[in-house]
Amino acid sequence: MRTTNELRRCAKDVFGSALKAIEPARLIKENVKLKGQTLEVAGRRYDLREVRDVFLIAAGKASAPMAQALEGILGERLSGGIVVVKYGYGLRIKRARVIEAGHPVPDRRSVAAANAVLKLASDAGKQDLVFCLLSGGGSSLLCGLPEGVTIGDLKSLTRLLLASGADIKEMNTVRKHVSLVNGGRLARALYPARVINLIISDVVGNRLDMIASGPTLPNETTFEDAVEVLSKYNLIKKAPRSICSYLERGVRGIDDGGPGKNDPCFKHSQTHLLGSNVLALEAAEERAEALGLNCIILSSSITGEAREVAAVLVSVAKEVLANGRPVPRPACILAGGETTVTLNGRGMGGRSQEFALAAALGLEGSSHHIVVLSGGTDGTDGPTDADGAVVDTNTCRRARKKFQLDAADYLSRNDSYHFFQKAGGHLFTGPTRTNVMDIMMALIG
Amino acid sequence: MRTTNELRRCAKDVFGSALKAIEPARLIKENVKLKGQTLEVAGRRYDLREVRDVFLIAAGKASAPMAQALEGILGERLSGGIVVVKYGYGLRIKRARVIEAGHPVPDRRSVAAANAVLKLASDAGKQDLVFCLLSGGGSSLLCGLPEGVTIGDLKSLTRLLLASGADIKEMNTVRKHVSLVNGGRLARALYPARVINLIISDVVGNRLDMIASGPTLPNETTFEDAVEVLSKYNLIKKAPRSICSYLERGVRGIDDGGPGKNDPCFKHSQTHLLGSNVLALEAAEERAEALGLNCIILSSSITGEAREVAAVLVSVAKEVLANGRPVPRPACILAGGETTVTLNGRGMGGRSQEFALAAALGLEGSSHHIVVLSGGTDGTDGPTDADGAVVDTNTCRRARKKFQLDAADYLSRNDSYHFFQKAGGHLFTGPTRTNVMDIMMALIG
Numbered sequence: 001m002r003t004t005n006e007l008r009r010c011a012k013d014v015f016g017s018a019l020k021a022i023e024p025a026r027l028i029k030e031n032v033k034l035k036g037q038t039l040e041v042a043g044r045r046y047d048l049r050e051v052r053d054v055f056l057i058a059a060g061k062a063s064a065p066m067a068q069a070l071e072g073i074l075g076e077r078l079s080g081g082i083v084v085v086k087y088g089y090g091l092r093i094k095r096a097r098v099i100e101a102g103h104p105v106p107d108r109r110s111v112a113a114a115n116a117v118l119k120l121a122s123d124a125g126k127q128d129l130v131f132c133l134l135s136g137g138g139s140s141l142l143c144g145l146p147e148g149v150t151i152g153d154l155k156s157l158t159r160l161l162l163a164s165g166a167d168i169k170e171m172n173t174v175r176k177h178v179s180l181v182n183g184g185r186l187a188r189a190l191y192p193a194r195v196i197n198l199i200i201s202d203v204v205g206n207r208l209d210m211i212a213s214g215p216t217l218p219n220e221t222t223f224e225d226a227v228e229v230l231s232k233y234n235l236i237k238k239a240p241r242s243i244c245s246y247l248e249r250g251v252r253g254i255d256d257g258g259p260g261k262n263d264p265c266f267k268h269s270q271t272h273l274l275g276s277n278v279l280a281l282e283a284a285e286e287r288a289e290a291l292g293l294n295c296i297i298l299s300s301s302i303t304g305e306a307r308e309v310a311a312v313l314v315s316v317a318k319e320v321l322a323n324g325r326p327v328p329r330p331a332c333i334l335a336g337g338e339t340t341v342t343l344n345g346r347g348m349g350g351r352s353q354e355f356a357l358a359a360a361l362g363l364e365g366s367s368h369h370i371v372v373l374s375g376g377t378d379g380t381d382g383p384t385d386a387d388g389a390v391v392d393t394n395t396c397r398r399a400r401k402k403f404q405l406d407a408a409d410y411l412s413r414n415d416s417y418h419f420f421q422k423a424g425g426h427l428f429t430g431p432t433r434t435n436v437m438d439i440m441m442a443l444i445g
Numbered sequence: 446m447r448t449t450n451e452l453r454r455c456a457k458d459v460f461g462s463a464l465k466a467i468e469p470a471r472l473i474k475e476n477v478k479l480k481g482q483t484l485e486v487a488g489r490r491y492d493l494r495e496v497r498d499v500f501l502i503a504a505g506k507a508s509a510p511m512a513q514a515l516e517g518i519l520g521e522r523l524s525g526g527i528v529v530v531k532y533g534y535g536l537r538i539k540r541a542r543v544i545e546a547g548h549p550v551p552d553r554r555s556v557a558a559a560n561a562v563l564k565l566a567s568d569a570g571k572q573d574l575v576f577c578l579l580s581g582g583g584s585s586l587l588c589g590l591p592e593g594v595t596i597g598d599l600k601s602l603t604r605l606l607l608a609s610g611a612d613i614k615e616m617n618t619v620r621k622h623v624s625l626v627n628g629g630r631l632a633r634a635l636y637p638a639r640v641i642n643l644i645i646s647d648v649v650g651n652r653l654d655m656i657a658s659g660p661t662l663p664n665e666t667t668f669e670d671a672v673e674v675l676s677k678y679n680l681i682k683k684a685p686r687s688i689c690s691y692l693e694r695g696v697r698g699i700d701d702g703g704p705g706k707n708d709p710c711f712k713h714s715q716t717h718l719l720g721s722n723v724l725a726l727e728a729a730e731e732r733a734e735a736l737g738l739n740c741i742i743l744s745s746s747i748t749g750e751a752r753e754v755a756a757v758l759v760s761v762a763k764e765v766l767a768n769g770r771p772v773p774r775p776a777c778i779l780a781g782g783e784t785t786v787t788l789n790g791r792g793m794g795g796r797s798q799e800f801a802l803a804a805a806l807g808l809e810g811s812s813h814h815i816v817v818l819s820g821g822t823d824g825t826d827g828p829t830d831a832d833g834a835v836v837d838t839n840t841c842r843r844a845r846k847k848f849q850l851d852a853a854d855y856l857s858r859n860d861s862y863h864f865f866q867k868a869g870g871h872l873f874t875g876p877t878r879t880n881v882m883d884i885m886m887a888l889i890g
Contacts, residue, residue, distance in 0.1 A: 205763070278768060296771050298743070299757075299764040308753030312744075315782065318650065319744035323723060326741050326771065337760065 002330055002445035004392045007371035011390055011443050014288045014332065015375055015427070021283030022377060024062040024135070024200060024434050027274040028069035031198070034077070041196055042272040048077065051194070052127035056081035056096055057117050057186075059142045060135030060212050061378060062200050062275075062434040064091040064098065067133060071095055081131075082120055084113040084141040089433060105158045106140040111151050114144035114181045121189035128193040132186075136202030136378075136435045138212020139172055144180030146246050153240035154178065164233035168203055172213045176258060177226040177250060178243055179213065183258030186215035188265045195269035201276040202378075202435040204301045204337055208271060218266055219258030223250030276300070277336040277436045280377055284439060288332035293443065295332045302337030302440070306351045307358035307411065309339050309440070313372065314362035317442040321368050331444045338437040341382075347415020350382025352438055356389035356425070357416040359442075361407055366393045369445030375427045378435035384417045387429035388438075399423035447775055447890035449837045452816035456835055456888050459733045459777065460820055460872070466728030467822060469507040469580070469645060469879050472719040473514035476643070479522070486641055487717040493522065496639070497572035501526035501541055502562050502631075504587045505580030505657050506823060507645050507720075507879040509536040509543065512578055516540055526576075527565055529558040529586040534878060550603045551585040556596050559589035559626045566634035573638040577631075581647030581823075581880045583657020584617055589625030591691050598685035599623065609678035612748075613648055613783075617658045621703060622671040622695060623688055624658065628703030631660035633710045640714035646721040647823075647880040649746045649782055653716060663711055664703030668695030721745070722781040722881045725822055729884060733777035738888065740777045747782030747885070751796045752803035752856065754784050754885070755817070759807035762815050762887040776889045783882040786827075792860020795827020797883055801834035801870070802861040804887075806852050811838045814890030820872045823880035829862045832874035833883075844868035 002010070020026070031042045039046040048054070054077055058067040067083040068091050081096035086103040099116065101109035124130055143154055157178065161171045176183030187195060195216055203210045209217040227247050230236050236244060250257055259265050277300040285295045298316070302309055313335060320331045327333075339351045349357075352374040359372035375381070375388030399405040403422050410419035420426045447455070465471070476487045484491040493499075499522050503512040512528040513536050526541035531548040544561065546554035569575050588599055602623065606616045621628030632640060640661055648655045654662040672692050675681050681689060695702055704710050722745040730740045743761070747754055758780060765776045772778075784796045794802075797819040804817035820826070820833030844850040848867050855864035865871045 205767075297764070298771060299760040300768070301760045301763050302757060303760060304753045304756040305750070308749045309757055311749040312747060312754055312757045315744040315746045315748060318746050319742070322650070323742075323745070326743060 002369060004369045004371060004394065007369055007443045007445050008390055008392065010291050010293065011371050011373040011441060013291065014284045014441060015373055015439060017287035018280040018284040018439050019377060019429065019432055022200070022275045022280050022434050022436050024065040025069035027200065028066050028198070029073065031272065031274050032070060032073050034073050044270060046129065051129045052125070053079035054129045054131070055079055055120060055124055056131040056133060057120065058083040058133035059138035061086060061089065061137040062135035063133055064089055064093070065433050066135070066198065067093050067096055070131060070133065082113065082116050086137060086141065101141045103137050103140045104162060105155050106143045106151065108151055110141055110143040111145055114142045117142060117181065117186065118144060118189055121186060124190055124193035126192040130190055130193050130195050132195060132197045132216045134197060134212040135200040136211060139175045139182065142181050142215060144185070146178060146180055149178060149242045149246055153242050156240050157243055160235050160238055164235060166229060166233055169207065169210050170229045172210045173221045174226045174229050176213045176219060176221060177223050177247060181215045182213035183219040184214060184217055185258050187217070187269060188259050190216065191265035192268065197269065197271040199271065199273050200434055200436065201273055202437055204303055204437070206273060206276050208273065216269065217271065218261035218263065223247055223257050227251060275434065275436055280436050280439060281334050281336045284334050284441065293330050293332040294327040295334065296327050298333060298335040300336040302335050302339065304339055306339040306341050306355040310355045310358035311362050313440060313442050314359055317370050317444050318366065320444045329444050333442040335440045336437060341414060343414050345413030345415060347410065347413040348384060348418060349414055349416035350384055352376050352381040352388030353384070353386060353416035353420060354411070354414065355440060356391045357407060357411050357419055360391035360395040361411065363391065363393045364396045369393065371443045372441070374438065374440045375429065376438050377432060379429040379432040385428065386417060386420065386426040388427040389420045389425045390427060391425055395423065395425060447814060449814045449816060449839065452814055452888040452890050453835055453837065455736050455738065456816050456818040456886060458736065459729045459886060460818055460884060462732035463725040463729040463884050464822060464874065464877055467645065467720045467725050467879050467881050469510040470514035472645065473511050473643070474518070476717065476719050477515060477518050479518050489715060491574065496574045497570070498524035499574045499576070500524055500565060500569055501576040501578060502565065503528040503578035504583035506531060506534065506582040507580035508578055509534055509538070510878050511580070511643065512538050512541055515576060515578065527558065527561050531582060531586065546586045548582050548585045549607060550600050551588045551596065553596055555586055555588040556590055559587045562587060562626065562631065563589060563634055566631060569635055569638035571637040575635055575638050575640050577640060577642045577661045579642060579657040580645040581656060584620045584627065587626050587660060589630070591623060591625055594623060594687045594691055598687050601685050602688055605680050605683055609680060611674060611678055614652065614655050615674045617655045618666045619671045619674050620658045621664060621666060622668050622692060626660045627658035628664040629659060629662055630703050632662065632714060633704050635661065636710035637713065642714065642716040644716065644718050645879055645881065646718055647882055649748055649882065651718060651721050653718065661714065662716065663706035663708065668692055668702050672696060720879065720881055725881050725884060726779050726781045729779055729886065738775050738777040739772040740779065741772050743778060743780040745781040747780050747784065749784055751784040751786050751800040755800045755803035756807050758817065758885060758887050759804055762889050763811065765889045766813050774889050778887040780885045781882060786859060788859050790858030790860060792855065792858040793829060793863060794859055794861035795829055797821050797826040797833030798829070798831060798861035798865060799856070799859060800885060801836045802852060802856050802864055805836035805840040806856060808836065808838045809841045814838065816888045817886070818872070819883065819885045820874065821883050822877060824874040824877040830873065831862060831865065831871040833872040834865045834870045835872060836870055840868065840870060
């Protein structure tokens with residue numbers, strides 16, 4: 001039997017292994033190799049003697065370390081590129097221009113970045129090869145404004161969508177259709193250059209055209225879908241008029257909404273999903289097994305209200321205790337995905353901290369050692385400096401006895417951050433410059 | 446690969462096997478054997494030559510078929526007994542008196558039943574053996590009123606508790622302390638007779654003293670706990686004054702709140718848990734495996750908001766599809782427990798139907814055959830004649846195209862019953878006269 005302290009250490013260790021597996025530089029190095037004039041990308045070979053220039057375009061939270069690692073591999077063979085990152089996320093990259101821009105709400109620099117990328121695309125010819133390095137966050141970093149739409153309009157739209165409760169797929173369905181870059185339009189601009197998409201997914205179910213609003217992937221949505229999302233969240237009247245009339249023109253067929261999968265512009269393009277929640281979970285599983293824990297991965301596409309999903313994870317942990325199922329003790333139950341929090345209070349927190357606090361309440365009174373960890377792979381949880389928290393069967397009791405904290409009260413006010421600030425248990429990971437959603441786990445001693 | 450129709454048939458078959466495993470008569474016959482003068486109960490032997498009279502006391506939804514089966518085994522060796530059932534649940538039992546009483550709100554007959562049971566208990570002596578057959582529902586069927594408390598008071602209290610959102614453990618913590626029978630008090634009245642408790646559990650985690658408010662089991666709660674529950678749900682001022690003052694007298698130590706586990710009255714008593722959600726799940730697993738499905742039981746103690754738990758089950762089903770985890774296809778993911786529904790609309794339904802409807806929405810658009818079934822083991826779901834529902838990936842689309850039904854709208858109004866009434870998919874099991882909570886499953890073809 002493992003003590004609570006041992007389990008807490010194991011949980012952090014397992015989480016650390018998950019994060020390591022999705023480091024952008026590592027993913028690039030594992031998947032891209034250059035031997036002489038032969039480039040190997042995720043097992044597929046390219047003869048660089050047939051290629052004139054190699055460019056890179058990178059957009060998203062992970063774009064800087066992905067680009068830096070790719071430059072390290074390609075060296076002088078890289079002719080140039082554009083790397084668009086969130087403010088403060090820039091890294092030194094010799095052969096590419098690094099542009100910092102607004103996220104999650106775009107700004108003028110996002111427009112400048114889109115224009116620079118479109119310029120590069122139009123310069124790239126048939127004999128050129130363009131790496132497109134895409135990760136979550138790209139939608140707001142690259143904003144090619146359609147005629148009549150201002151950056152102010154796009155900022156308003158983004159703020160409305162962020163506050164609406166629309167999920168990332170719904171948001172990006174709209175953003176794809178108010179753009180000269182997204183929804184495959186960049187692929188069209190790049191044509192006839194060869195394109196290799198390397199992607200780190202922050203989307204449940206890894207729908208590739210949704211990541212960074214899919215600038216170089218076939219568009220699987222329509223103007224009608226975009227209008228439907230606005231209508232679903234009652235945004236038709238609130239959204240800027242320029243955007244609504246642009247979408248209406250689209251519905252009437254004046255624009256095609258971005259190239260579909262049979263469009264010739266995708267003929268010379270390959271796409272590789274390098275990093276995802278599944279990869280992080282598999283690394284976590286491997287580490288947990290090395291630590292002697294019996295492992296099971298429930299799902300990499302968990303969604304739902306954080307506190308409810310936490311209750312389900314706790315009930316599985318209790319089943320391990322009661323009946324040695326679904327795996328015998330000592331056990332590690334893993335899950336990944338992205339939960340949501342419905343705000344009822346004015347507290348401070350994030351979905352991972354709220355998950356952990358709800359789990360602590362569910363674990364209270366259990367006679368056996370159980371630890372639950374919940375953390376974001378991007379290193380931050382909500383608008384806080386923490387990334388999540390680790391709790392055990394004694395967390396609530398200790399908080400009550402030692403600090404007079406009522407965990408249920410903190411949860412009801414969505415104030416998980418302040419609970420853990422006072423009671424201890426926060427995970428402080430710091431920005432990881434990558435994102436494959438969240439990891440949750442229960443360890444049973 | 447299995448078609449949707451095959452999977453629907455499998456799901457119903459698996460659910461049927463789960464129900465069969467927890468039939469009260471079957472559980473009694475499997476666990477109680479009489480060979481000459483030797484009585485064997487769940488592997489433990491009793492020499493009936495040392496026993497004068499054998500009595501039975503049965504209370505709960507399953508009491509009539511349990512008692513009938515026990516009478517079938519004991520025959521003339523049974524001297525008498527009292528069987529308390531919900532109105533309409535009576536069966537013919539020759540050697541015991543059958544009393545029908547109020548459920549879920551108690552009535553005068555519940556008081557008469559308690560008095561009859563206490564009379565039998567005081568008549569039973571040291572050489573007698575008393576079987577106590579307990580199942581869910583017993584709390585309201587046996588009401589021994591403490592001094593100063595009327596049946597009207599107890600009805601009011603029960604209605605307040607039922608509407609409060611308190612869970613069954615919290616409700617029974619209160620009910621144990623407003624009773625001359627519950628919380629072990631019947632065990633005290635039975636002493637020094639020998640007692641064999643045979644139990645079918647409808648409580649998450651199978652805490653035995655909570656089933657039927659534990660009339661013959663050690664009381665693990667206190668008057669303070671009971672007052673705390675009332676206070677948690679703001680019922681102190683709303684509850685009948687007679688009950689509050691009785692509880693206050695208890696807190697001051699005038700009553701002991703029922704015998705604890707070291708009380709001598711439990712010296713000659715044995716307790717066997719015959720049926721539980723785990724047993725139903727294991728039978729379901731066995732049947733699913735016989736049907737060629739790879740099985741996993743997630744938990745037998747699932748709690749939480751029905752639609753949220755449904756989303757988690759769907760996400761596990763999608764993981765099976767995407768990555769062959771936690772088990773490869775064709776698969777059956779099983780879970781059991783008792784979810785809750787927070788009412789937002791004025792629709793009609795129950796937790797199992799709401800679970801199924803939420804699952805149908807989560808499954809929509811999946812390209813593969815997946816079926817979800819959710820049903821109550823007591824055969825009824827909420828205040829409806831249905832027991833749950835079976836859905837698949839095409840349920841919402843078919844309802845929309847064929848019947849112009851918007852599944853999301855029905856779910857938002859908690860109107861799952863009318864959705865399935867129009868779209869099809871209801872499970873009609875009919876009362877099973879037993880209850881081990883609910884079963885949910887996802888089958889992936």
